Amino acid sequence: MEAARPAVHYLNADYGVRSWLFTRDHKRIGLLYLASITAMFALGGMAALLVRLDLLTPAGDLVSDDTYNKLFTMHGIIMVFFFLVPSIPAVLGNFLVPLMIGARDLAFPTLNLLSWYIFNLGALVTLWAVLTGGVDTGWTFYVPFSTAASNTNVVAAALGIFISGFSSILTGLNFIVTIHRMRAPGMSWLKMPLFIWSIYATSFIFILGTPVIAITLALVGIERLFHIGIFDPALGGDPILFQHLFWFYSHPAVYIMILPSMGVVSEIIPCFSRNRIFGYSFIAVSSLAIAMLGFLVWGHHMFVSGQSVNAGLIFSFLSFAVAIPSAIKVFNWTATLYRGSIWLQAPMLYALGFIGLFTIGGLTGLFLASIGIDVHVTDTYFVVAHFHYIMVGGAVMGYLGGIHYWWPKISGKTYPEGWAKIAALIVFIGFNLTFFPQFVLGYLGMPRRYHVYPPEFQVLNVMSTAGASILGIGYLLPILYLVWSMRYGQAASENPWHATGLEWQTPSPPPTENFSETPIVVDGPYMYRELDAEEVKRVA
Amino acid sequence: MIPSLISGLPLFPERASTMASRVDALYFFLIGVSAFFAVLIATLIVVFAIRYRRREGYVQEPAPEGALALEVTWTAIPLGLVMVMFVWGASIFVAMQRPPDDALQAFVVGRRWMWKVQHVDGRREIDQIHVPVGRSVKLTMTSEDVIHSFFVPAFRVKQDAVPGRYTTLWFQATKPGTYHLFCAEYCGTQHSRMIGQVIALEPADYAAWLAGSSGAQSMAQAGGATFEQLGCASCHRDDSQARGPALAGLAGRPVQLQGGTVVVADDAYLRESILNPQAKIVAGYQPIMPTFQGLVSEEGLLQLIAYIKSLQAKVN
Amino acid sequence: MPETSTTAGAGTVARPGSPGARAHAVAHQFEDAEQQYEAANLGMWVFLVTEVLFFGGMFTVYVVYRSMFPAAFAAGSHELDFVLGTVNTAVLITSSLTMALAVHAARAGGRGAQVAWLAATMALGAVFLGIKLTEYAHKFAEHLVPGPSFRFAGPDAPQAELFFSLYFVLTGFHAVHMVIGLGLLGVLTTLAWRGRFGPSYFTPVEVSGLYWHFVDLIWIFLYPLLYLIDRHH
């Protein structure tokens, strides 16, 4: 079964810059996205580092008020719209969706490449806004601050996000059509890998949510540019209406970040437990349930905004409801470990770390759904800590786990296992040290987006900054050794983890056409056994 | 050094209002439930990872796809728990939305980057508000520019102040002291400097504070002056010449509108009727009142409303 | 290496079918022309779902403000040109007919008919935009464009300004979609002229048709929501 490294594969099928910039191969486009979002992650990370350094002292001695505001805005906009949202879908999703369902490519390869160009255009416009004076609205662009009060580059930043929204839409559209129309013979819905289910649910949100944020930011830009009132309270316009429209996308956007990560973890756990995943259909259906219910809970960001009490109560109830599918996933992952044969390689460490951090993030979400507590902790560091546990502890851990897990397939090389384990440990420790103190800070009442703060909050802030520096090292390490391994790593075999799944049935790195022959699928996913010739014949 | 730091490290904010202990009780319940599940999951993962670590000769068992009973159990138990949390949290929230009828009134206008407070007797404060211990205080708030949020951690209350409308917030201090007042909704450059103090005084001290340095016009008096100045009385009068509804006794009462709907003449209604008179026409009157948008400041509006309310007091 | 010897529950087999099944127009990622057609068709429908939500954001603003300021919206609506709006509705519906006939012709394969119907659709689209521009010009002349120069008599002026903001935003984004549609049709007409479409390959005409009909759909709702408020007064 162990095939030698193929002579011709997608990486060396063609050479030169042009062969990359005009590629329509989903695997190469995935790598193009990897380069783009890694650069954005570095920029967003630097902004975060400056924010944390500045918060070492209560007086905020490092930068001015305005600079601080622009830094956290830059951090938020870049990390949300240009790193977290595209991270797993555009990199791993692009690379893996056709491989996992046995297709030669996505349905619309040209649109796929176009989406990468659109993404970069959006990113450049936003960076231009940041570099020529910055934006200070926060990533939330609340009106009337963004339309009437801020005198920074709001229109350009909104335009950049508007543009990049189309890359999300094209990516989601491509995945939905591909998953519906191009699965290999025999791959029924309940035989799809769970990663595909999660990407499908994510695409759903891309399609339904992104256009609403696009038009909302367009309206903000138009109001600012032409001095017409759309949300202007002086004309009777309603600033809270903006918040409804904004969170209709931006709450589900959190699920855009976490669902693919859950999909990655659902691949890693069974592989490194040598066990069939426990409760396959419950995990699959809960992804869809999260995507759907996720559209019904946006108002929990607005409990103190002045929205109606009825609406607040309804949103609180539904927010609790959306916790259930997440809990189901965590229990099923844990049950998958039971009586398996657990192999603690780096991807597994990331996956187990994900479960731990996501559990904390999810449980603290209950505090925020609980409307009586939310009144106290909303807009404080409690919220900051909570969403970092989900979006960084959850989404980024899953992303890193996935990158390690599929790195042999992507690059054809193995990464240095020892370094990878150390990095996973550093990330886990650094993350908790950074963000756990922020729960305490938030309950004590420290509001978010505060440049200066009362001195009694300093100890916890110093702990958080110390953790952030450890976390920074943890994120730097994989970048270094993964790049190193591309040149110096050992050649990887076709299936180094002895995993199931169609992507492991083709050489590493895969040929441009993915499969020499269209594969057929007999069993459900995660079945660790041999097929006999009889079965192959029956389906064929 | 570390132990000394930890010992001086606060974990919970001061509890200085009636709401604080209610919120904290639910908070501790949630911490208990969360800790139980977090420890449970973490223990299971660690135990499984050690107990089932890569075994020689392992052959995957023909494991079931799942177990329905187990799935139902771990769906139902969390569902039951979160419903308890929902009802508990909702009851606290509803209480937060219902100021007692005997609450003292004060008015707050947020503005970048300060909190302007005016008491019913006309006394003004900036970035601080004096309140008595043991008496409910209801704040009616708005903003002159962008959205702000009035946040007193020691009281566990928070409410956005939104331009163009009124929001309310109430609390009852239980302990004398000086507490942080934060702006919790990001509002620009000096957002983190839009802070102040809530000074809770024993009733006797509060009375003394009230007695000192008074002499300012009360809010209702100031509102009355505005009422005259804008010529409101030419239509809103008690005799047969009245072209607008009489205002005495109006505040807080239901009003019959054209088309048969009934609204309660609360602050929001009074405000809307001054700024956008055509929105709700009282049954039996013509829609002839001009808008006073731009002619009255936010503070002036609050004073006018206080004046209208004082008319009610006269009748009673 | 893990000790358990594993192989996935999958094998490979050559897909049945002759090499001729993959016609010249089928892209490499598809198995056959049928799959390609269905993918393109579904892709356009999914795109239209995003378009519904894109306009949906503006419709939400509309519904909220109209519920708050019914009188102002009625007053604003009275300032719109009822006749031009109605004529434009008819023009756009006619263009939908010609578009449907163009798709029909592409399926049948008649080159002349394809080009004729596509050109007719473009002409009608241009007429629509022309009428729309005329209306815009009138609004500029009457100071009904929101912003510093906005003038509106009556007590509802501020809220009427909101109505006109929405009027321009909704019809403006609709017009942008029309312009994009005209661009698509221009390309299609050229391709049809070169005889690219016929019974075995008409997907581009069909999916562009879906887009064009969708733009018509949006207008079908904009017309009563903007032009017909309280007309009987």
Add this chain to the structure above:
Amino acid sequence: MHTSHPTISTTTYFVIFVLLLCLTGLTAGVAQIDLGRLNTPAALAIAATKAMLVVTYFMHLRYGSALTRIAAATAIVFLAILIGVTMEDVVNRRTGVYLKGITPTQSIGAWMDVGQEPAAPLPR
């Protein structure tokens, strides 16, 4: 090749076209009549009928796969969620009095009340 997609006859297209024009005339005419609060629902019902005709025949939804019907339904459902839930807030928050057994003066249908006749013409 595309046997699963039967073509619609041109006659059908023309019939639908005539229907659409008639409905346009109808909605323009109905708008001139005072139907009280029913004017807006009537206009929207006619628009929805026209939209159904366009989607069903011009856009071939009737002959397309179930998937396209699901896509169309999804769009409508989620748009309804966006508008409906937002209106739930807008309608209930405006009275300023909540949860005390007082019926909100505005209902979801209230925005359709435009057709109601005010006691006097609006001052200009």
